[in-house]
Amino acid sequence: MNLSWERRFVLHDDNGQAEIRDRRSGALLAQLPPAVDRVWIGGTDETLAVTTTPAGDTRIWHLASGESHQGWRHAAGLAGVAISPDGARLLFWTRDGEAVLWRVDGARVEARHDGGIVGGTLGRRPHEVVLWNRDGRLWLPEMSDFAPVAAEGGRCSPSAIGARFLDVQRHLLVWNHGACGTARLWDLEAQRAVGAVIRHRDELAPPVLQGDRLVTWSPAGGPARLWQAGSGEPVATLDGPVAAARFLRDDALLTWGGSELRLWSSQDGEPLGLPLRHAARVGEASVSEDGQHLLSRDAEGSLRLWQLPSRRTATTWRLPAVVLDATLVPGEATVRAVTLDGRLHVWPTASEAAPESRLLDAQAVYAAFAPGGQRLMTASADGEVRLWSWEEGGFRALASPGGTPGDDPVAGVAWSPDADRLLFWGEQGCIAWLWRVGSARTVAIAHGDEVGCRLRGATFAAGQDSVLTWGEDRRLRRWNVESPVPTAPLVEGVLVRHAELDGGRLLVAGDDGVVRLTPWPEAGEVETRFPHDAVQGARRHAETGRLLSWGGGTVRIWETDSRTLLASLAHEGDIVGAAFTPEGERVLSWQREGRVRLWDAVSGHPLTPALQGAGRTPPAIDVDFTAKAQRLLVTSGEGVTLWQLPPVSPPPSRPALHHQGLTGTRLTAPGEVEVLSAAAWRERSAELAAR
Structure with missing residues (x-):
């Protein structure tokens, strides 16, 4: 018998002997006694293991040191164990429906619960405890006034219910609660659902999470779903059958099912290369420590080693002096830069070699x-x-x-x-x-x-x-x-931070915390005001009619005609600039510490993590956004960093058809997301392509 986690695996031989080993190096971490029948591994970097025996004895293993000690014991025998993310607490539940919260460092019981409990999970915070019972009821003992509602459409086996606390905006993810194949996010602070119910046809496996991305799938087959953990919004449907999924690195996701493995972008769900095929059903896969190779095993025992495609998203060049300015040449894969020593540097973006330079001024x-x-x-x-x-x-x-x-x-x-x-x-x-x-x-x-x-x-x-x-x-x-x-004077009595005149509108951001938008040339007659305390600047995109303003640690995006605030983008540091991308569907913001981020202009959702430039000084920004390239150049200090950004599609003329063809889902009348059949998805995609 062979059990595996992300970093560890357990081997059982024919004599009942078991051992825990490191997944990367194969090093022996713990030799388990013959009486052990079940193993759970978790905690920080999977450094804690819990073993149980048929008699109800538990033992706690510290894999970093190899030490172990006796845990809680129950005569009825244990049915399951949950380990908190930091490994400080354990949740035991027994075969007769009792649950016990156990403190590892003090080897003591912190709380007891009963009521036919068949499962539970723990978060990082002391009050983050979830339990569910054989009647399908799920509740948080420390939040007695809040009970997540089960998804409509059926009732899944209570043993299939699962939950996980997310660090993203203090959310709780629950799956198979109510109808099988459903998943839903809950905001613990607001005590409400986030986004729509995500639906698959069959019972879900435990989802996988990395950053602000989640993947859900059913081991019975069918596609997987990639979605945003912060908003509960779907990102893409990943073609199946999918029996398992795993994040490989920050930008890549691996799925496998049947005799194929597939690589996907974890940002937008786009496929990375062609399917990787075996002659038999794929049973397991793991990636090398350097992220360059993939090892897969099929049901016939064949092993295959694959070279993973490169997915480098950023390249940094260090120049001999502080960069005064740099630019991406549109239509050319070339960067030009001038440094404080008066030299001009020119180099192709595909090269990591030192740029050619000569004295200019x-x-x-x-x-x-x-x-x-x-x-x-x-x-x-x-x-x-x-x-x-x-x-x-x-x-x-x-x-x-x-x-x-x-x-x-x-x-x-x-x-x-x-x-x-x-x-x-x-x-x-x-x-x-x-x-x-x-x-x-x-x-x-x-x-x-x-x-x-x-x-x-x-x-x-x-x-x-x-x-x-x-x-x-x-x-x-x-x-x-x-x-x-x-x-x-067009404006008097206001210290202007920024002004522009474009598309028949005069835009002015002033030190009075107001952004003014006035029709031109009738300046001063009809003025629309957008409040923004400590505003430092503003921009307007003439084609979409959207306006953005920045200052005071936030970027705000407005619909100018209706004066609707579309989004408020919070930042942890001082913002020194923001701009729309050329098509107006995305927003770039950059901070004094050198960080840059890309956002969706309508929803306000981040499309990238904070992109760190080559220095810690306020950056200069240049972009080259075409149908073939989405490139961002960040200059800071002596460094120049080029980022390859995810593509964006223009607004569709028929949003429903575009959404269904792109994601393989549709929105039902009750407002829930339903996965389309493979035939229906192909039909929508063909119709979309024909247009």
């Missing part, structure tokens, strides 16, 4: 690539500006239009979308300087002449025929680029 302390990466601005410490154009495999000098007056260092730059115009301004004063291709000089845009006025920002408005400027004089002004004469 030895005086550069500031650099800014134009959109598309074909033009570049550098500036010296005294504010002298030089412009460059990419020609014949390198940057060539384009112009030297002067710089900021009085040796004032450059504080900010704004390129026009077509890269034919440039705005820059210094750390002091209230003047921005406008340059355009073909011009040998700059044009001064005097935002204000008050003593102590300092320009805080500037940008090109939509159509590139006008410029917005704002400063510490608490005014926002608009200028025509052909004749830079100021109009009346």
